[in-house]
Amino acid sequence: MPAIVLEPIGVEAYVRDVLPHTFETWGEGRSFERYADDFRAVATSVYGKRRPFTVALREDGELACSCKNYDRELRFGGRSLRATGIGAVFTPPQLRGRGYASIMLGALLDAERAAGRDLAFLYSDIHPAFYERLGFVRLPSRLLTVRAASLDGSPAGALPLTTSEWAGVRRCFEALDAERTWSLRRTPLVWDWMRDRWNAPIRNGTQPVHLAVRRARTVIAYAIGRRIPAQDTFVLDDFAYDGDEGRAKLPALLRAAAGDLRRVAGWLPPLPGRDVLPRGSVRSRRDAVFMIVPLSPPARAWWAAVKDQTLESRADPTWSSDHI
Ligand SMILES: CC(C)(COP(=O)(O)OP(=O)(O)OC[C@H]1O[C@@H](n2cnc3c(N)ncnc32)[C@H](O)[C@@H]1OP(=O)(O)O)[C@@H](O)C(=O)NCCC(=O)NCCS
Known part of the structure; x- marks a missing residue:
């Protein structure tokens, strides 16, 4: 049986093993050095260091999929929900279509739920149907x-x-x-x-x-x-x-x-x-489509309370500054 594990991946390992592949998609006109330095700046900031900022799914030690992972709080009236942000989901091209991203996201959501986080969110750059299959809901973007x-x-x-x-x-x-x-x-x-x-x-x-x-x-x-x-x-x-x-x-x-x-x-x-x-x-928007999935009973209650007004609103729920 191959061993599949979800574990943190260090900053330099991520720069070496992941960024060269994602550069073309998310480089946005930067040089590779600047792209890597911008990543390092966030990953090693006080904010990025509060928890493992990047995680990887490994099969028999080989990197099969990775993503960024960061904490935010969601304020609902006077209450707070613990939210986990997911970004830069990536499977190496030769390994795509084998279920790795789905397995990684499923394992990550389980781990976040077990760690007491109330909901997960992401900004999808691909067709949202992929994340909808995992339970995410698309919000106006x-x-x-x-x-x-x-x-x-x-x-x-x-x-x-x-x-x-x-x-x-x-x-x-x-x-x-x-x-x-x-x-x-x-x-x-x-x-x-x-x-x-x-x-x-x-x-x-x-x-x-x-x-x-x-x-x-x-x-x-x-x-x-x-x-x-x-x-x-x-x-x-x-x-x-x-x-x-x-x-x-x-x-x-x-x-x-x-x-x-x-x-x-x-x-x-x-x-x-x-x-x-x-x-x-x-x-x-075709990219950065905001999606959420409630993980806990308080988050489900929040979503039931705000769903209609959020989905029908003439304005969007997040600022572009929130996009990581
Ligand atoms: C999207 C991505 C992470 C999926 O990884 P994966 O390990 O192949 O995913 P899975 O095997 O779990 O699921 C494969 C399914 O993903 C879906 N998928 C892949 N790319 C997709 C896209 N652009 N739009 C919608 N769905 C997509 C397809 O339904 C595919 O199923 P199929 O191969 O039967 O058609 C991978 O294609 C990737 O790294 N892409 C480049 C980086 C990227 O754009 N990431 C998303 C950031 S939001």
């Missing part, structure tokens, strides 16, 4: 594009964010997030991880934009994104506002962030932020 000219053109008074203002950004986000029924909670570690990524955008030829509007010295609205001149687009990754004044300033802030670029585009943001943007053009 859309892209929004608006014309920059459709945004308020009056001066927003926006200035670049300074390092000392990240606490203000966080407070703004939390003010907006508190209005939602449920969301992926951003702990301080998650904020650190997001900030690192925002500061080092993946694609070449992109210019990070981190802008904020203040009242007195308090951040009342912010926008994080990337200007991509070659696509005439400002890609919006994250924004929030606190209070009516911040809300009123947001469209002009985004217009300032877009500068002379014609489009503002990004994942369809969650409510209530979505309603501050023009209707624009909305279409389904």
Whole structure:
């Protein structure tokens, strides 16, 4: 009988055995060295080190399938559910179609359930039917594009964010997030991880934009994104506002962030932020389709309570910043 085991795989073993194969799919224009360094940066960050960040299914010692695995919390009203994120599911090409990915994900979900995690989620880059067979449910995952000219053109008074203002950004986000029924909670570690990524955008030829509007010295609205001149687009990754004044300033802030670029585009943001943007053009994403599977009775109760409003919502449930 061949021995099949699911076990952690170390950072350098993953760089050596997995990344050369996934580079073509997920390299996003980076050099291999940069791709590997970006992986190392997350895997060895405080956030990535809280648990084995990468796991592998091995058959008789040979790597048969692997994925990333990380913790998030899901906030539902005042309660917390322990969520496990799964990413970069990968089977070496010569071993595909033999059930390895299905076996690995089944074993991983069992282990996560046994470890007390309430639900699992992932962002599927393939046809979601594969994950639906394993019990995952597809959640609304859309892209929004608006014309920059459709945004308020009056001066927003926006200035670049300074390092000392990240606490203000966080407070703004939390003010907006508190209005939602449920969301992926951003702990301080998650904020650190997001900030690192925002500061080092993946694609070449992109210019990070981190802008904020203040009242007195308090951040009342912010926008994080990337200007991509070659696509005439400002890609919006994250924004929030606190209070009516911040809300009123947001469209002009985004217009300032877009500068002379014609489009503002990004994942369809969650409510209530979505309603501050023009209707624009909305279409389904083909990749990064958000999927969840409840693992525990509290998670099943959560899903029963939020399912209809989540599936029918005019906005999406997660920010692109949550995508790992
Ligand atoms: C997707 C992947 C992990 C599946 O691994 P696997 O070990 O072959 O999976 P299994 O043997 O358990 O299941 C095979 C089934 O996966 C499904 N599958 C494979 N690729 C798929 C795709 N692009 N869309 C939907 N289903 C797919 C098929 O139904 C296939 O069954 P078939 O061979 O009878 O047609 C593998 O194809 C891979 O590494 N792809 C490249 C990386 C990638 O895109 N990963 C997904 C990230 S979300």
